[in-house]
Amino acid sequence: MSNYDRNTRSVSRSKKGWIPWLRRGIQVLCFLLVPSLFIQIWNSLKEVFMLILHGEGTLSTIAPDLVLLITATAVTALAGRFFCGWMCSFGAMQDLLYRLPRLGKKHSRRSVSERTDDILKVVKYSLLIAIVVFVWGLQLVTIPSGTSPWDFFGMISVFWNMPALSVLFPAFIPAAILLAAIVAGSFFIERFFCRYLCPLGAYFSLISRARLFYVSKPRENCGRCSLCSVKCSVGIPLGETNRVKDGECIDCMECVRYCPSANAELAVDERERNALAAGAVSCVLIAGSSYLGNFVSMQANAGTGSYMASAASEDTTSASETDTTAATSADVIVSGQAASSADSADVSSENTTAEAASEDTTTAATAAAASDETQAVASTSSGVASQIADGTYTGTGTGLRGTTTVQVTVAGGQITDISVVSYEDDQQFFSRASSTVIDEILQQQDVSVDAVSGATYSSNGIMEAVADALNVSYTPATVSQQGGPGMH
Numbered sequence: 349m350s351n352y353d354r355n356t357r358s359v360s361r362s363k364k365g366w367i368p369w370l371r372r373g374i375q376v377l378c379f380l381l382v383p384s385l386f387i388q389i390w391n392s393l394k395e396v397f398m399l400i401l402h403g404e405g406t407l408s409t410i411a412p413d414l415v416l417l418i419t420a421t422a423v424t425a426l427a428g429r430f431f432c433g434w435m436c437s438f439g440a441m442q443d444l445l446y447r448l449p450r451l452g453k454k455h456s457r458r459s460v461s462e463r464t465d466d467i468l469k470v471v472k473y474s475l476l477i478a479i480v481v482f483v484w485g486l487q488l489v490t491i492p493s494g495t496s497p498w499d500f501f502g503m504i505s506v507f508w509n510m511p512a513l514s515v516l517f518p519a520f521i522p523a524a525i526l527l528a529a530i531v532a533g534s535f536f537i538e539r540f541f542c543r544y545l546c547p548l549g550a551y552f553s554l555i556s557r558a559r560l561f562y563v564s565k566p567r568e569n570c571g572r573c574s575l576c577s578v579k580c581s582v583g584i585p586l587g588e589t590n591r592v593k594d595g596e597c598i599d600c601m602e603c604v605r606y607c608p609s610a611n612a613e614l615a616v617d618e619r620e621r622n623a624l625a626a627g628a629v630s631c632v633l634i635a636g637s638s639y640l641g642n643f644v645s646m647q648a649n650a651g652t653g654s655y656m657a658s659a660a661s662e663d664t665t666s667a668s669e670t671d672t673t674a675a676t677s678a679d680v681i682v683s684g685q686a687a688s689s690a691d692s693a694d695v696s697s698e699n700t701t702a703e704a705a706s707e708d709t710t711t712a713a714t715a716a717a718a719s720d721e722t723q724a725v726a727s728t729s730s731g732v733a734s735q736i737a738d739g740t741y742t743g744t745g746t747g748l749r750g751t752t753t754v755q756v757t758v759a760g761g762q763i764t765d766i767s768v769v770s771y772e773d774d775q776q777f778f779s780r781a782s783s784t785v786i787d788e789i790l791q792q793q794d795v796s797v798d799a800v801s802g803a804t805y806s807s808n809g810i811m812e813a814v815a816d817a818l819n820v821s822y823t824p825a826t827v828s829q830q831g832g833p834g835m836h
C-alpha cells in the first residue's frame with residue numbers, strides 16, 4: 349500500500365468515516381420508505397405552477413404539496429442539494445449502477461471531458477424550461493402517460509407490487525425503454541440522469557446557487573492529487589476553485605471524504621460545519637414534510653370515503669336533499685367515515701336515495717354477483733348504470749401500487765354513491781385522484797373520465813374498479829386533465 353493510500357484511508361477513517369455510512373444508510377432508508385419522493389416533489393412543483401398560472405386547484409387542495417415543496421426548496425436553497433445526494437432513490441439507483449462494476453477498483457478517472465460535460469448539462473435546463481413553458485404554461489404539448497421513466501421506476505421499486513406491474517407494464521413500454529437507456533448510461537457515467545436530464549435536478553441546481561453551506565477547499569493548502577475532482581459524483585472540476593457553490597453540487601461529500609489533506613470541508617462563512625448533522629437534518633426536514641403533508645391529507649380525507657352525487661340524487665328523489673347541507677362543492681357531497689370499512693357505504697348512505705333503494709336489494713353484492721343479477725330497470729337515464737338494477741356493488745381496479753376496491757351504489761339507473769373501500773397507492777396521489785375522478789364519474793354518469801394530472805394511474809385504478817363493480821367496460825385515460833407530463 350502506498351503512502352498516498354495510507355494517508356487517504358487514515359484521514360477518511362478518523363475524521364470523515366461516518367459520512368458515507370450515514371449517507372448510504374439514508375439512501376437505503378429512503379429507497380424503502382419513500383421511493384417516490386422525487387416524483388412527489390416534482391408533482392408538487394407542477395401543482396403550484398398550475399395554481400399560479402391557470403388557477404387550477406385551490407390552496408387547500410394542494411396544501412400537502414405546498415408543505416413539501418416549500419420545505420424542499422428552503423432546505424435546498426440554504427443547505428444545498430442534500431436531497432439529491434442523500435435521499436433521492438433515483439439518484440441512489442444511479443450510484444449503485446455506477447459503483448457495482450467498480451467495486452474493489454481504485455480511483456476511476458473522469459469519463460466525460462469537461463467541455464462535453466458542460467454542453468450536456470444544458471439539456472436538463474432546457475428540459476425544465478420546455479416543460480414549464482410549453483407543457484405547464486402554454487399547454488401546447490401533452491406528454492402522454494406511460495412515457496415517464498420516473499413513473500416506471502417508482503412502480504418497479506415497490507417490490508410487492510408485482511401483480512400490478514404485470515397488468516400495467518404494456519402501458520409503460522416507452523417508459524421502460526427510456527429507463528433502460530438511463531440504466532445503461534449510469535453504468536458508464538456517474539449520475540448520468542442527474543447531471544444531464546433531470547428537470548427536478550435543474551430546478552434544485554438553480555435555487556441552490558446562493559446556498560449558505562458550501563464545500564470549502566483553499567487552493568493554497570491543496571496537494572497535487574486532484575482526488576476531489578476525480579471523486580466528485582457530478583464531475584465538478586474542483587481543482588480550480590476555493591469554494592464549491594456550484595448548483596451542480598449534490599452534497600455527496602465524496603470530495604470531503606477522500607481529500608488526503610483534509611482540506612475539503614463543508615463550511616458556512618469559511619467556518620467548518622458538521623456535514624453529518626447538516627445532511628441528517630436536511631433529510632429529516634424533507635422527509636418530515638412529506639409525512640406531514642400525507643398526514644394532513646389523510647385527515648382532510650378521513651371522511652371522504654364515500655362520495656354521493658347530489659345532482660343525480662336530486663333527479664331521482666328529494667330524499668338526498670337531507671344531506672346537501674354537508675355539501676361544500678357544487679356537485680359532490682362528501683360524507684361517511686372510514687374509507688377502509690366495508691360498512692362505510694351503509695353508514696354514509698343512510699340519508700340518501702341509495703339507502704332507500706338498497707333496502708330492497710342486496711347491499712353487499714359482490715362484483716360477480718352483480719353481474720349475474722344485473723337486470724334492466726325502467727329508467728330514463730342514459731348513463732352507464734341505466735340498465736343496472738338498484739343495489740350496491742363491489743369492484744376492484746389496479747392503481748400504480750396495487751389494488752383499489754370500491755363500492756358503487758346504483759339507484760334509479762344512476763350511480764348515486766361511490767365509496768373507497770381500500771387502496772394501495774400512495775396517499776398523496778390517491779387523494780388527489782379520488783376527490784376529482786369520483787366527482788367526474790358521478791357528474792358524467794360514466795366510468796371513462798379524464799385522469800387527474802399527476803395521479804394518472806390512481807385515477808385509472810378508480811375507474812377500473814367502478815367499471816368492474818358495474819360490470820361494464822371502460823377506457824383507461826392516457827392523458828391527464830391538465831396535460832401534464834403524467835408523472836405518476
Ligand code: SF4
Binds near residue numbers: 436543
Ligand atoms: S438530480 Fe433528479 S434524479 Fe438526481 S438525485 Fe436530484 S432529483 Fe433525483
Ligand code: SF4
Binds near residue numbers: 582583599
Ligand atoms: S463538489 Fe464534493 S460534495 Fe459536491 S458533488 Fe462534488 S464531490 Fe460531492
